[in-house]
Amino acid sequence: MRFTVAIDGPAAAGKGTISRAVAAEFGFAHLDTGLLYRAVGAMGGDPIAAARGLQPQDLARDDLRSMAAGQAASRVAVIPEVRAALLAFQRHFARSAGGAVLDGRDIATVICPEAEVKLFVTASPEVRAHRRWLEVGGDAAQVLAEVIERDARDMGRADAPLRAAETAVIIDTSALTIPEAIARAVAVVKAAR
Numbered sequence: 001m002r003f004t005v006a007i008d009g010p011a012a013a014g015k016g017t018i019s020r021a022v023a024a025e026f027g028f029a030h031l032d033t034g035l036l037y038r039a040v041g042a043m044g045g046d047p048i049a050a051a052r053g054l055q056p057q058d059l060a061r062d063d064l065r066s067m068a069a070g071q072a073a074s075r076v077a078v079i080p081e082v083r084a085a086l087l088a089f090q091r092h093f094a095r096s097a098g099g100a101v102l103d104g105r106d107i108a109t110v111i112c113p114e115a116e117v118k119l120f121v122t123a124s125p126e127v128r129a130h131r132r133w134l135e136v137g138g139d140a141a142q143v144l145a146e147v148i149e150r151d152a153r154d155m156g157r158a159d160a161p162l163r164a165a166e167t168a169v170i171i172d173t174s175a176l177t178i179p180e181a182i183a184r185a186v187a188v189v190k191a192a193r
């Protein structure tokens, strides 16, 4: 069975939590595509060579979850050759036997426009910054500024900018609990199966 769930949205909207829950509920494989860009950003040196030579163990580094790694990821993610180098792996994963969930910024628009389910998970910048701040601490105003800066870069780039696919179901998690957000996503997938 081929069945792809594409989940896009800005940083800290709840994509990862929803993706993992949907994958567990339906027994699908899950790929957090942000990790690919984080790994490329963290490797330093020439990002195009890093993307072309990316190995599974590069995704296991324990420093990929930081705010700094997120910013580095969004800087290398504007480079078309980096995106092109990561495309085939993501497309192949999307058609995994047994079903797949991919979360990122361009899954429904570029990587897998034929996905059976497309979700766009979002929340206000203030809510997302607050969630990030609860995780990483530090100066709350600085965390909000970084969230806004990363949104602007991800939405403003020429190649594969962050946007909702026309047929995506939008889930705004600003006022939802985690179980409520998961329940909405699961209901959309169930209806499509």
Ligand code: C5P
Residues within 6 Å of the ligand: 011, 012, 033, 034, 035, 037, 038, 070, 073, 074, 075, 077, 103, 104, 105, 106, 107, 150, 154
């Ligand atoms: O989702 P995450 O915060 O881990 O993504 C880190 C960065 O990687 C994003 O801000 C974005 O610039 C980039 N990215 C992307 N396309 C994806 C996934 C992530 O450009 N499919």
